[in-house]
Amino acid sequence: MIIRKIFSGMELMRFDETIQAKDIEKFFEGEIPEKVKKHVVELNLKFRKISDEEYLSQKNEYLKFLDETIIPSGPKRKKIWQNGWGQNLEDALENGISRETLLPYYYKRGVSLMRYKGEYILPEDDRFEQKFLSIIQYTLAAKYFKDYDNIYELGCGPCHNIFEFSQQLTNKNFYTSDWVEPTVTISNLLEKNKHELGIGSHNFRPQLLDLFNPNLQFELKPNSVVLTFGSMEQLGENFDKLLEFFLNGNCNNFIHMEPILELYDREYEIDDLAYRYSIKRNYLIGFLPKLEELQKQSRIKIHSCQRIIGSAFHDGWTFLRWEKLK
Numbered sequence: 001m002i003i004r005k006i007f008s009g010m011e012l013m014r015f016d017e018t019i020q021a022k023d024i025e026k027f028f029e030g031e032i033p034e035k036v037k038k039h040v041v042e043l044n045l046k047f048r049k050i051s052d053e054e055y056l057s058q059k060n061e062y063l064k065f066l067d068e069t070i071i072p073s074g075p076k077r078k079k080i081w082q083n084g085w086g087q088n089l090e091d092a093l094e095n096g097i098s099r100e101t102l103l104p105y106y107y108k109r110g111v112s113l114m115r116y117k118g119e120y121i122l123p124e125d126d127r128f129e130q131k132f133l134s135i136i137q138y139t140l141a142a143k144y145f146k147d148y149d150n151i152y153e154l155g156c157g158p159c160h161n162i163f164e165f166s167q168q169l170t171n172k173n174f175y176t177s178d179w180v181e182p183t184v185t186i187s188n189l190l191e192k193n194k195h196e197l198g199i200g201s202h203n204f205r206p207q208l209l210d211l212f213n214p215n216l217q218f219e220l221k222p223n224s225v226v227l228t229f230g231s232m233e234q235l236g237e238n239f240d241k242l243l244e245f246f247l248n249g250n251c252n253n254f255i256h257m258e259p260i261l262e263l264y265d266r267e268y269e270i271d272d273l274a275y276r277y278s279i280k281r282n283y284l285i286g287f288l289p290k291l292e293e294l295q296k297q298s299r300i301k302i303h304s305c306q307r308i309i310g311s312a313f314h315d316g317w318t319f320l321r322w323e324k325l326k
Contacts, residue, residue: 077234085158148223177208252326259316298325300323
């Protein structure tokens with residue numbers, strides 16, 4: 001949704017708040033590297049709280065959506081992802097591999113409402129969401145990935161995260177996977193052109209992987225970390241096979257940037273609307289309670305589960321980190 005289309009006449013309100021490094025630290029378990037702090041400051045991402053009028057307008061958008069007939073997330077939407085990542089592949093083939101050509105198009109929709117720290121905000125920057133994404137990418141690379149040899153992103157789309165991680169790290173094996181072919185082709189292009197791109201110390205190894213029915217021959221190696229970033233949200237309640245895959249593999253470390261519906265407090269309207277929206281979209285639900293059950297059995301340890309930021313309709317970026325106990 002392009003916010004200017006809905007909230008015309010509000011442009012004179014001042015963007016009087018800025019994303020702070022201290023808030024990023026709260027999201028990611030405390031101290032973040034100086035490199036990330038500097039990046040946050042340099043981005044200078046300004047925003048403002050929305051007005052009551054704007055809130056009512058957004059509420060009406062929710063109510064209209066809840067009355068619509070949609071195709072919920074799941075296998076029926078596979079063609080949509082095939083076409084989306086296919087567009088990024090076409091861009092990369094035509095204009096070369098870069099942050100811009102690999103960036104999913106939903107990051108290019110202009111200024112739109114975001115959900116941040118339990119409230120709606122309106123960003124000043126047209127690429128606010130993309131730039132906030134870069135903060136998360138910097139943090140994951142610098143704080144969480146630097147000590148692992150093998151980094152898996154399951155459902156990695158057009159490899160935009162992997163490409164960014166490759167800029168920040170050295171000597172890593174990046175295992176890229178998705179359930180559609182454009183991802184494999186893009187990853188092969190990264191491998192083929194890695195020296196020209198200045199990321200020659202890495203290896204890029206793609207494979208098709210359906211998260212609904214993961215191939216158990218797809219090996220998760222020791223000294224590795226698994227990332228999902230908005231891919232498990234498509235599973236709804238059908239995450240059992242993937243979780244079994246995690247529990248039976250050699251990897252012990254898992255990070256998810258996904259919507260976690262159990263964190264919504266439905267006594268608050270903003271959370272209740274997001275919950276109802278997410279249920280209709282058939283987003284990931286039940287995963288956190290299952291992990292909590294495994295933690296009670298001393299099979300895993302949950303280190304963090306923290307909402308970070310979301311789009312106009314739901315909190316899509318929750319940082320969830322857990323590990324298997326040996």
